[in-house]
Amino acid sequence: MRQLSELDASFLYLESETTPMHIGGIYLFDASEQKTPLAFSTFVAYLRSRLHVVPVFRQRLKEIPIRLGRPYWIDDPDFSIERHLAYVSLGEHGRRDTLETLASKILEEPLKRDRPLWHITFVDGFRLNDDDPDSHGFALIVRLHHAAIDAFSGEDILSNLLEYTPEPRPIHAPRPWQPRPAPSEERVMLQAGANILRTPVQFTALAVNAAQATARGLIQKQLRKLPMPFPLFSAPHSPFNRQITANRQIVSANVDLARLKAIKATLGDVTLNDVVLGLCAETLRRYSVDHKADTRKSLIAMTPISVRSNSLRRATGNQMSAMLLDLSTCEPDPALRIRRIHWNAVASEPYREAIAADRLTELLPSTMLALSARLYSELQIAQRYQPAFNLPITNVPGPQVPLYLQGARLVQQYNTAPLFDSMGLVIVAVSYQGSLTLNFTLCPDVVADGASLAGYVEESLDAIETAANSLEPEEDSEEGYASSHQTLTDDVLTALEGVLKKALHRFRT
Template sequence: MHQLSELDASFLYLESETTPMHIGGVYLFDASGLETPVSYATFIKYICSRLHVAPMFRQKLKEIPLRLGRPYWVDDSEFSIERHLAYVSLGERGKKTCVNALAAKILEEPLKRDRPLWHITFVDGFKLDTPEGDKDGFALIVKLHHASIDAFSGEEIMGKLLEYSPVPRAINPPRPWQPRTEPSEERVFLQAGANMLKAPMQFASLAYNTAEAAARGLIQKQIHKLPLPASLFTAPHCPFNRQITGNRSIVSASVELARLKTIKAQLGDVTLNDVVLGICAEALNRYLITQGTKTTTPLVAMTPISVRSSSLRRATGNQMSAMLLNLATNETDPALRIRHIHRNAVETEPYREAIAADRLTELLPSTLLALSARLYSELRVARNYQPLFNLPITNVPGPQVPMYLQGAKLVQQYNTAPLFDSMGLVIVAVSYEGMVTLNFTLCPDVVRDGESLEGLVHDSLDAIERRAEAAGEAVIDQPGDASPKSLSNEIYNYLEGLLKKRPLRFWR
């Protein structure tokens, strides 16, 4: 048995009717050059031959009685591929807009918990819109639960499922697989008890971290009674920071990777990730202007960072850290803003430790985290308080060589991420074969006119290109204090100033 981490389990407990917690993907294939089309029956055989690439495909959840601990992953002795695949034919209407609309509806539905947490819909009748005219193809709509993967490992799993050769290979029979016997309720109960007994030893081995966490907790009890310094957590209210519904919409915009590399070269000491974030910031800026809600306070993004193992043979799960990043949307020059974003990212580097996802959940049980999120939603806290950040933005590197499924070429992919209450918009950027696709997962009841984001991305890239050369020569004023910043130091410095003015009684 492999037990879920606190972070993985939190994605299970956070799930509700309006917040399904799976990562989604829409994959479009060109099958026009094939002598024999890829049928649904062929696809079933193909998937069966590839199930060995990751254990998660044949493992399901095993709950602990009375929820005395986190669930386990166990082999599904009743595994059936038919429970994870579906077929949809679009007839003659299968353009990209139809596929995206279908995907939005499919992705609104949570995955069923009595089986491995993944599902693929095979979409037949898809027509690729190309300059040469419509071409025959098909699409895949994929759902993988966030409790079993993160965006980075999900991209690698899809890479393992597909092929790198345009020549259709013979489909091998499935590798022999014998599920391990599912543990009894008594065995799971005993294992939960053993884990509880080991907890004191684990806390002892983490004495330093526990003491540090306790000290921080002591300070936090006082922080909530005091006005926070202006430099901390000042994300403004935005239209997409409101309570969401269960409706979903997918908007995507693709740009050439070469154009982004040119901007990077012109701006100098920045990264490609900074350029991607700069395009996102400019597009969001323009969107807020069109909605009449432009704010002078810079938007703040949460950017996940993968810290996972490079081997899919190990437990996949969620192995990531994150940092809060000021997107400098108060800067009027969209190209110069990218240099500000780079500086903010460098200065924010120490913040990673402060909000690393695994450390946040070490001492905070996943059930308590879920309860807090539910109360946050039901009490509509987002309406009365400023958000910690405005939206997540994830940049996932993908393969730059073409990939195939039985000779059909993957021409484009769109990726989605879960939404939360007060987080009605998520951006996932994925690169593939010389293109970068910005994928906007949004709640249309919160983010109105979301389809305009596609055009705004292209307008933003054009504007950045026009200003890139001049911005590359500009000098950004550096802060007077060049010493590295950290979250704890800023809090301590702020409290030190307060202590000099009036005493604080920490024992209350």
Template sequence: MKALSGIDASFLYIETPNMPMHVGGVAVYEDTLTFETFRQTLVARMPLIPKLRQRLVQVPLSLDRPYWLDDPDFHLEWHLHHTSLPHPGGWRQLRHLASRLFSQPLDRSRPLWEMIFVEGLDDVPLVKAGSVAIISKIHHAVIDGVSGTDFLGLLLDISPEPRKLPEAKPHNPDPIPSDIGLVLRSARNFFVRPLKLPRLLAETAKATLKAGYLTRIEGIHLPPIPFSAPRTRFNAPISKQRIWNSAILSLDRVKVLRKSVEGATVNDVVLAICAGALRRYLAEKDELPEKPLVAMVPISTRLKEEKNKMGNQVSAMLVQLATEEADPLTRFQQIVSHTQEAKSYQRAVDARELVNYSELVPFGLAGLAARLYSRMQAAARHRPIFNLVITNVPGPQIPLYMAGARLLNNMSMAPVADGLGLILTIFSYNGLLSISPMACPQLMPDLDQFTRYLWESANELETAVQAEVAASEKAKPAPEENEVAAALPVQQCQGLTKAGTQCRNHPQNGYQYCHLHLPAAKAEMKV
């Protein structure tokens, strides 16, 4: 039995009936995968992922954070479901099903995950008829983006032939402890946790001094502060419904765009594409703020030795999206500058240390505050902390397989919240990059239009980059004849024959003269 970390528990604090806090995805597989082989694979891999059989145990009166405990009443059938798409089995039917399923909260009395096997993908673009999909839901208290990728790696194989698995240990869960036992554990934690505060305060003071040095001495601009973002239509209280879509791009295409601005990353290109779509979407509704939109961009703080460890190891940075700028390339350049400054500031502030403040939050009070915030629709009464979340998780760039069936694509889903009715999740896999918006339809009923703008924003940025390259080439002065000659390797001896004509012999390596004229040339140089 293990207590949730502060940051894992925070996704339980803020959960409300309108705001379930699970993440998920839509994975599309070749038609050779059946429900039974999927089920058998999951049974075989279950020992590799213990969290799939663990449930929450709540402390009486919410005196402490919940605990993870192996569920003595675990039944796989409660977590696996099987369905088919309605005719014609296209992308519209698949994303509507995913949206509806994602709107439904998970049952906290059981392990916090579900997987839905979907047949009948008969009319999805670029997907062979008869392919299948798996829609997954798993609580954010269990995984973050990086551990979600690790989860995928444990579940799948790198070749059609499944790998040999270690011998599974018998599953013998401990009995659920009594309420008195849980209260006694909580009492100990109540006295131990505050002892961490002096070290956290010292680390915070150190980070503050370092950040001050960077801003004053090195001239790095401070990132946007919370509550400085302008209000938009998706910064309002949300309903229970969700709407989801995905735009698929070539990862190679994104990497080419990255090279157009010095110091840019793939994530910067993605931010620029998202910014272009946001600008156009709001401008067409005559709702584009004069101030730039601000995105919260999660940053993994997971160490190499924490690979395959479930839970959340994440911090965040705030980035201005330059949505006030009309030119796509200039906007991209500004975003690169903003992210570099935000990263410099993040390096000054030890993200892992600051995340530890979540360990000191009283679970009961935090949950009560979140419920009151939602019930009072407080998100409509203040400026947004930031405008939206844009999270990018790089996935494996090789094909993966389940029971011999190739994974064709994997698109992510993530929760929205009161005041943050839009989130964009990015996942790259095997040469593809998906940008998947999730929104509250009450705030963004036309998410299809916004998704189309993501594609068009990528096209606009590509056109702007190509125009800049063409203009640069055209502006270059034509090289002088002697400059061209100097740039070319010498192909003929520069010495003269007795008749006064140029020698036709090849020069010696590294010299301008052949073996006949080189000695005389060297002697002349000495003189």
């Protein structure tokens, strides 16, 4: 009986009919070299033989009565792999646009809570090349709940399920498995009570972390080397921040990873992740300009960061921190913007290390956490105030060697992430075999003409390459840029001073 973390549980509480909280994937396989196509029955047998490498595939949720505590993962005594699989044959309509439409509809559906939180649709009759009827292939449309995995562990699961050689692995009989007995209601209630008694310890741990972050921030403020973090709800309004519906659209664009590495080498002291973020920023800026949006204030991205230990890796759960990052979209030079993004990321590092995302919810009981998530959506808090950030951007390094499924090579993967209230766009960047795919998951009722984002990516990459080759080293001055953030620091302190004055006034009266 393994309890969900606070962060894992929050993805359950945020879920609604219009905001399914699962991570999705569309995986395209080339079967043109195979003598016989991979049959669905063979895929089922293969997956059944590999279930032991992903234990969460046979675990379902055990809720705590009246939400006195977070749910637990328990073995599903009624587990049946057939309840998690579906078969679709595209027949004569096996084009890529048909597959994307099908995937969008499937990914709109929430996962059922009475069983393990995953589902795979096997799509047969798919053609990798719309103009070549002999380019046989198949596709997998995968849904995995965000409460069970994050984007980084999702790649681990994929690597464990697939093969690294074109020679098909023999399909053995599945390992014997017996579900562990479900815990009694009495045990669950006793465990919930014990967790409640530990709340003061959690509060103390959180307070220590917060104090460390505050002390570190004060020292850096005095040294004037690093800015204070962004005040909450300070991101500008953008075309991506409106009330979403249940409709989803998937837009993807591929770029050569070598071109991004060349830009990194030209710019010098930046990371490949900075270049990817710069490419996203230029794409978003071009979209905003063409759609008459106000670009005078810079967009703010929430960037998840894996804190998963390399020595003790779990392929389940969310082990990540997050930071708010200024994308500097108000800077017109796309190459200079990448340098500023790098400096912003370095400046935010102490704050992201001080308090991880899952620690921020430890203070709230499960009932309050669930209520807060629900009220955030139902009261449309993000609509009434400025958003905390404009969109999430996740960069997931993938394998650079080919992967196979029973001899069929994985040639392309598209990854999606969940949308939630007032966040109509999320970007997931995944690299595989020397190529980077920018995946845009969007609500078409919020992000108009979303398909145009793919075209903006190529235009943006060309513009960054041109600007990087003409950018002089002295054009970027960290000292001058730091001074602009000192004004932000003063604004934050002034705002906090006002809050304290109001609180003291209310206490006195």
